Amino acid sequence: METSSGFQYAVPRASEGGARGAYVVLALSCFITWQLSAPMALVTWSGETAPALVLAFAGLSAFGPTLAALAVGGMRRELPEIFGRWRTRWTWVALGLLAMPLLHLIATLIEVALGGQPAQWFYPPARPEHVAALVLFSIGEEFGWRGFAYPRLADRHGALAAACIVGLAWSAWHFFMWFTPDGPPSLAAFSIKALYLMLASVVIAWAFESSGRSMTVAMALHASGHLDNVHRAPASELRLTLLRLLVLGIAAFFAARALNRARSAA
Secondary structure (H helix, E strand, O other): OEEEOOEEEOOOOOOHHHHHHHHHHHHHHHHHHHHHHHHHHHHHHHOOOOOHHHHHHHHHHHHHHHHHHHHHHHHOOOHHHHOOEOOOOHHHHHHHHHHHHHHHHHHHHHHHHOOOOOOOOOOOOOOHHHHHHHHHHHHHHHHHHHHHHHHHHHHHHOHHHHHHHHHHHHHHHOHHHHOEOOEOOOHHHHHHHHHHHHHHHHHHHHHHHHOOOEHHHHHHHHHHHHHOOHHHOOOOOHHHHHHHHHHHHHHHHHHHHHHHHHHHHO
16 A cells, blocks of 8 residues: 555556456346345335335345355455455544535535525434344445455556446446335436435545545445435435535545545555
């Protein structure tokens, strides 16, 4: 790792084999999760009550990226690398947990200043399934996204490009989870959610690199999105949704600049 003004960045090694393995993990993650989450999506669309087996499959779908990373990492004899580093400063963990709620709060304050009346200021876990999602998705996803795929893509393409590639896969991975009783997400709804995850992926990459690629920080940032899950907000609050994207986009812009500066210094 090279250090520049306190920012740690892995010098790209242009590893084609590593990048190829990362793409396999991204594709396999989507395949596993789609197979497990599609039944729940169809039940949601039909408006029927989900059987216990379908609910179990939906819960297991959170582990698609981790299962993919374990499968590919096992074949490549890279299992220890999947779990990465854990130790880091507690301030990075605290920042990770608070990041998304704080960014959402800024957007909400702007909305109120413009005369809006948000349905809710925050969307914390309110039901057992929300708490379960906070824990299961943070663990089930991050070993695949940031534990395996991102570092290898960053070594090949650079941190910013890697964050965007992971963000695209992350968005596609959610497809069946975004079904509603009206059916699949509309193009507009999917685009908004995908853009949000793309921007979040850049912010996570910055914190991940800055903390020495700590999996603790990656999971904390992932969990912060569930601590204030604005995807449960009413679709009618379009301006507030766009404000959240704007604030997150500004954060991603500065994160991208930091990633590019660190790469140049390295």
